[in-house]
Amino acid sequence: MSSETTTVKKQERIANNSPLKVKSLAFLSRYGMLLILIALVILMSILSPTFFTASNLLNIVKQMSVVGIVAIGVTLVIITTGIDLSSGSVIALVSVVVASLAQPGGMPLFVPIIVGLGLGLLTGVINGTIISKGKIAPFIVTLGMMTAARGAALLYSGGRPIGNLSEPFKFIGQGQIFGIPFPILLFAFVGVITYLLLNKTKFGKRVYAIGGNEQAAMIAGIHIDRVKICIYGYAGLLSALAGIILTSRIASGQPTAGNMYELDAIAAAVIGGTSLSGGIGTIGGTIIGALVIGVMNNGLDLLNVSSYWQQILKGAIITAAVYLDSRKHNRRS
Template identity: 45%
Template structure:
């Protein structure tokens, strides 16, 4: 009788463990399942979806979001947020285009500086990195909440873009620059190569370096990280600088692909980036998430955008759908956090 009771006891404890393991696997692969279902539905509704041309088109579009989303992931891992990436993207693209086409004139010194393609690109990337560093400095120095600080930068950068361009596009930037967004290398679009290199570098940083460990530590428990000797302020400034620099790279790709710097470029790009991060499994509370998860989230957002366009859905309804997707992703994230 005792042996039977013991067997019953052991079998009753194994059932919940199996259920928990099943739930963990489901949570782990939920983004892949969602992507598969989304592709299946769109493929059934549109015969243009599963074509080579559309596949490369989606990859090009995703490349820009991946650049921004990788930086956003690093920020969110520290329990922060960056709402300014779309505006920084527009400003850096405009500055690069302006310097490339018109150069820089300094009347006070009676000086004119011309820029090569490489020089203009570096100037744009430097601008994005500097704006990101300013975000980090404002957040750490004055203890301004990241939401407020980056919201302010969103407005500042958008205003500076309008001032720089005077509200008009800067176009006809030359074939050399346009190759950055439209060129191919070894049969793959150049923007895909750029985003792939960024992803690889970010994976190495987050998994193999001290900086990556510090980022996770700050997001997991900032007080404990500070007590263990981590320079919280320096790490946050570095992270926001990286986010600004990657937004600038996204701006270069967009400007190059269009062969034009549009004053209103990057509108709502921060929402797509946040959606990719959350859908990819990164917790908005910080300390939990992966770069590859974000890449998967960016692919889901890219496929969703492409599918809505192919199905001729109104742009207004597209915003509604994406809003619900973000909300659903946050709800799932909170549910997973509670389960843990």
């Protein structure tokens, strides 16, 4: 198709769109997923009397805080047209390492936390360095890290859980402050910090610029490799934080922890409006996407719907979200 024909078709589409239609589409594009979340909450409240209670709603957010934190890091990766499949395995590796260091009467609390976060940061930096310097597809690199990190977790723990954690460490995943579970506060903190990083700093502008057009970003003087290494490092750091919270919550380090969490994180980002084509995505949208998954899982559990059907429904939602993203991308192009 010639460029002239493409231009004419774009002009025809613009001409056929009334101001009201354009505003409606813009409103739905921005708030559509929030409306779906509200509708889902209302529906589940009608179907299950125990759903819309303070304790259950807090439980939903608490349960999704781990996936939500991972999804926030994954969002930055996807905005730059990347992908991170290693998140769940990094959670497992961090889980067994911090559990071995958080024993009663052992090291101070900050030691397992620093070691765990450092380990996650290291895996992310390795991913980013190989992707940016080696010019290898993110899918392949993070798939390799997924396998290696899971193997390292099994090797470190001997394939067995590590329990008997100290009480101060357990507070991270089980404690409350003013009645609010501590994991929710950490989730909110990560969300706010990442929002500010992405929307109020030069780094955030560079992230969007790389996702929008990497060649143009390079011409503009943006150090592509450095930004990508930072992004994957940050994603690894958040995966480590999620691993620490999960380990504390279940009171043991599990070499099988985080299984399929990377897919749930990617799903939350995509459902929340992050484009797999790059350049588009918001932290608020990702949080809403994570809550949609959490509300759906919790509501279906209360309705005694089989977990198998839940997986099928989740897969259908992800496919629909990707399809809609593809349609929007085609319209823009």
